[in-house]
Amino acid sequence: MNSKTLNIMEYDRIKQALRGYLVSAAGQHELANLAPTADAKQLQIWLDETRDGADIYRLESGIPLPKLDDIRPHLHRLAMEAALNGLELAQISRVLWTTGSVAKFFRDLAEKEVALRRLDREVKELVTLPDVTRRLRVSLEGDGRLTDEASPALKQIRQHITQTEAAIRTSMDQYTRGKDAKYLSETIVTIRDDRYVIPVRAEYKQRFGGIVHDQSASGQTLFIEPQAVVGLNNRLRQNQIDERHEEQRILAELTALLAPYQDEILRNSEILGHFDFINAKAKYAHALKATEPKLSLDDQVNLRQARHPLIDQKKVVANDITIGKDYKAIIVTGPNTGGKTITLKTLALVQLMGQSGLFIPANENSVIGVFHDIFADIGDEQSIEQSLSTFSGHMENIVAILKQADEHSLIVVDELGAGTDPQEGAALAIAILDEIGTLGSYVMASTHYPELKAYGYNRPDTINASMEFNGETLQPTYHLLIGIPGRSNALDIAARLGMPSQVVDAARGLTDQDSQDLNAMISDLTEQKRRVDQDAENLRTQLAEADEVHDQLQKQFDAYQHQKDQLMLDAKREANRLVDESRKRANQIISDLRKKQLAAGKSVVKEDELIAAQGALNALQQDTKLKKNRVLRREKAKLDFHKGDSVLVKSYGQIGVLMQQLDDSHWEVQLGILKMKIANNDLEKAKDPAKSAKQPRASVKRSGSSGMSPTLDLRGHRYEEAMAEVDRYIDSALLAGYPSVTIIHGKGTGALRKGVTEYLKRNNRIKSFGFSPANAGGDGSTVVRFK
Numbered sequence: 165m166n167s168k169t170l171n172i173m174e175y176d177r178i179k180q181a182l183r184g185y186l187v188s189a190a191g192q193h194e195l196a197n198l199a200p201t202a203d204a205k206q207l208q209i210w211l212d213e214t215r216d217g218a219d220i221y222r223l224e225s226g227i228p229l230p231k232l233d234d235i236r237p238h239l240h241r242l243a244m245e246a247a248l249n250g251l252e253l254a255q256i257s258r259v260l261w262t263t264g265s266v267a268k269f270f271r272d273l274a275e276k277e278v279a280l281r282r283l284d285r286e287v288k289e290l291v292t293l294p295d296v297t298r299r300l301r302v303s304l305e306g307d308g309r310l311t312d313e314a315s316p317a318l319k320q321i322r323q324h325i326t327q328t329e330a331a332i333r334t335s336m337d338q339y340t341r342g343k344d345a346k347y348l349s350e351t352i353v354t355i356r357d358d359r360y361v362i363p364v365r366a367e368y369k370q371r372f373g374g375i376v377h378d379q380s381a382s383g384q385t386l387f388i389e390p391q392a393v394v395g396l397n398n399r400l401r402q403n404q405i406d407e408r409h410e411e412q413r414i415l416a417e418l419t420a421l422l423a424p425y426q427d428e429i430l431r432n433s434e435i436l437g438h439f440d441f442i443n444a445k446a447k448y449a450h451a452l453k454a455t456e457p458k459l460s461l462d463d464q465v466n467l468r469q470a471r472h473p474l475i476d477q478k479k480v481v482a483n484d485i486t487i488g489k490d491y492k493a494i495i496v497t498g499p500n501t502g503g504k505t506i507t508l509k510t511l512a513l514v515q516l517m518g519q520s521g522l523f524i525p526a527n528e529n530s531v532i533g534v535f536h537d538i539f540a541d542i543g544d545e546q547s548i549e550q551s552l553s554t555f556s557g558h559m560e561n562i563v564a565i566l567k568q569a570d571e572h573s574l575i576v577v578d579e580l581g582a583g584t585d586p587q588e589g590a591a592l593a594i595a596i597l598d599e600i601g602t603l604g605s606y607v608m609a610s611t612h613y614p615e616l617k618a619y620g621y622n623r624p625d626t627i628n629a630s631m632e633f634n635g636e637t638l639q640p641t642y643h644l645l646i647g648i649p650g651r652s653n654a655l656d657i658a659a660r661l662g663m664p665s666q667v668v669d670a671a672r673g674l675t676d677q678d679s680q681d682l683n684a685m686i687s688d689l690t691e692q693k694r695r696v697d698q699d700a701e702n703l704r705t706q707l708a709e710a711d712e713v714h715d716q717l718q719k720q721f722d723a724y725q726h727q728k729d730q731l732m733l734d735a736k737r738e739a740n741r742l743v744d745e746s747r748k749r750a751n752q753i754i755s756d757l758r759k760k761q762l763a764a765g766k767s768v769v770k771e772d773e774l775i776a777a778q779g780a781l782n783a784l785q786q787d788t789k790l791k792k793n794r795v796l797r798r799e800k801a802k803l804d805f806h807k808g809d810s811v812l813v814k815s816y817g818q819i820g821v822l823m824q825q826l827d828d829s830h831w832e833v834q835l836g837i838l839k840m841k842i843a844n845n846d847l848e849k850a851k852d853p854a855k856s857a858k859q860p861r862a863s864v865k866r867s868g869s870s871g872m873s874p875t876l877d878l879r880g881h882r883y884e885e886a887m888a889e890v891d892r893y894i895d896s897a898l899l900a901g902y903p904s905v906t907i908i909h910g911k912g913t914g915a916l917r918k919g920v921t922e923y924l925k926r927n928n929r930i931k932s933f934g935f936s937p938a939n940a941g942g943d944g945s946t947v948v949r950f951k
Contacts, residue, residue, distance in 0.1 A: 165200045169540040173513045177474055185444035189234030190437020200519035202536045210521025212281040215456055217446035226443045239430050248419045250308030257300035263432045264292045290435055291428040310411050316891040318410045328400045332360050335393050349385040359397045361387040454523035463533030464488035470526040472510045481642040485511050487606055493626040496610040498650025502631035503642035504610040508576040512540055536572040539565040555583030571604030580609045590615040617649040812850040813842055819850050836901050872896055877908045878916055887919055908945040
């Protein structure tokens with residue numbers, strides 16, 4: 165699309181308005197690339213998406229999306245095998261969590277039977293990673309700080325840090341609150357070189373011993389670490405080093421967890437950004453009271469009460485603008501300040517908005533074309549640098565337009581031929597319009613030249629137009645009048661402003677009779693147009709009232725139809741009841757007849773006649789199935805499988821995850837650590853295990869937890885090491901989705917067995933536990949079952 169036209173029409177201001185509704189970096193990126201398209205198929209897709217977004221905004225206030233940062237640099241670093249920091253991981257975690265949230269939102273919409281054109285299919289491209297998402301959400305705060313739950317070791321180290329800091333504060337309190345407080349410059353505890361110190365007067369430095377870490381600017385105060393807390397500070401420092409190492413290990417582990425899913429995460433981010441952009445288009449349409457345009461592949465434009473989108477909607481004047489069906493050229497004449505330029509800009513900018521997939525500020529059922537290009541020559545083209553006059557600037561622009569325009573182009577030109585001798589300017593304007601007609605382009609041009617009024621009457625596919633002017637108030641109304649050329653109001657305005665009558669009469673005498681007759685004709689046409697508009701407004705009011713009555717009647721008819729269907733259903737059920745009773749009686753009669761025939765030794769009624777009579781009776785049975793059975797639809801939805809869905813394997817009674825479709829009748833299903841080939845009829849959709857605590861754990865894609873042993877052997881471990889290993893192992897087993905595990909602790913002194921038992925009692929995630937059977941280790945091992 166012509167970039168100069170986009171600048172003239174202030175297309176970037178439309179994009180700036182959209183930017184205010186975006187919440188994601190990916191949405192901002194898509195907006196930056198937004199431009200009108202001439203691809204009708206792509207344009208219809210964009211409009212369908214905007215329609216879906218508008219419906220969702222009306223029903224649900226939009227697709228729920230939080231603020232999402234740009235994760236492309238993080239994924240680039242991930243591709244380079246660099247370890248991500250906490251903030252980068254937290255931003256990726258937010259994208260993954262939002263992916264699951266949006267997928268659930270659209271599932272809920274489907275259950276509510278909200279009809280969508282495209283987004284219900286596009287959302288299926290999202291790939292949810294429940295295990296990865298859950299691990300990241302548990303391990304990271306929103307600002308990227310690692311939580312205590314990131315690992316048992318980190319939690320234990322931080323507990324040690326807290327305990328050591330408490331011990332240091334207790335020891336320091338003896339100096340700041342005890343008898344030694346008088347030797348301090350201030351009774352406070354501060355930190356120097358990451359170690360807790362107290363401010364001691366220089367002359368008493370020997371009293372406390374320990375290490376001097378700093379001194380005040382005056383040298384009167386020394387910051388001393390007392391000998392009594394040196395050991396505690398050493399321990400604290402070591403704990404802090406251990407914490408930093410453990411955090412680095414966890415960040416590396418979380419980075420490795422994301423590495424296999426780089427493409428999926430990037431695609432998720434792009435889709436969420438696209439949904440954010442659709443949200444923005446829907447909100448902007450709501451703010452403008454904009455509507456969905458219909459597309460005309462024949463480039464027929466019919467804008468009903470179109471409004472310029474950049475003018476205050478409370479002040480802007482709406483106009484009907486039509487071009488392409490009965491005429492391809494509109495010549496707008498009339499005085500200055502009447503609204504000609506704004507009308508031209510409205511046509512071009514509304515068309516640009518529509519071809520960008522946006523709703524347009526016009527009434528329902530407006531139609532736009534699909535132009536290959538839109539050209540504009542509006543405004544002062546004077547250039548001091550290029551030594552061009554206003555006329556030269558316009559001519560240079562129009563020359564460029566004529567070189568590029570074709571039968572699929574729309575051209576808007578303001579003040580065609582202005583800036584030179586009126587006679588030559590008018591002749592040049594006519595010649596330019598003829599050339600545009602030869603090219604087959606669509607054009608709307610404004611001009612002051614009266615010669616072009618006759619041109620509008622004489623040329624095929626061309627029509628005159630003007631901006632309405634109120635002769636009584638001497639003010640323009642800014643309404644476009646199609647089919648009526650503009651008249652000169654200079655003499656009337658001069659007379660009403662107090663110009664002496666002899667001067668006005670003299671001027672009229674100098675005006676040729678043809679001009680006076682033309683102005684009289686235009687005045688008469690304008691009055692006729694006003695009366696027609698009033699009649700049309702009355703008809704619109706009557707039509708609106710008729711539509712309201714029609715809607716009421718339609719609702720009553722629908723209610724009647726529903727009642728009729730219900731009565732028919734009740735009647736069919738009653739008929740079926742009677743048929744059932746009749747069938748039972750008929751079967752009894754037939755049975756009696758057969759017995760009598762056997763007893764008599766002869767056949768009174770033939771067997772085929774009995775069967776025919778029984779079939780006729782069965783034919784009376786009525787079908788009571790509803791046209792729209794919600795239960796059947798829900799059952800059908802249970803069999804609509806997609807990669808990543810959680811499913812119930814009915815033969816095993818276990819929840820698994822669909823990995824890939826092997827053929828039309830089988831899927832590969834992840835069950836715990838096993839992958840199995842399962843027939844479609846043995847599968848049923850299940851709820852996401854992350855959202856239902858009663859269901860077994862399942863996932864769409866497994867993280868690095870698969871492959872761990874269902875048995876933990878603690879024999880030979882020290883007590884503290886064994887307890888920490890048990891805590892880590894139980895967490896891993898839960899993440900892996902194991903229903904039960906075995907912990908081998910041996911018999912020995914019984915200390916390990918007792919420690920394991922006490923730990924299992926405290927853990928609220930354990931359903932039950934007990935010693936293994938005698939032939940499997942007895943009280944030397946414990947079997948643990950999870951909730």
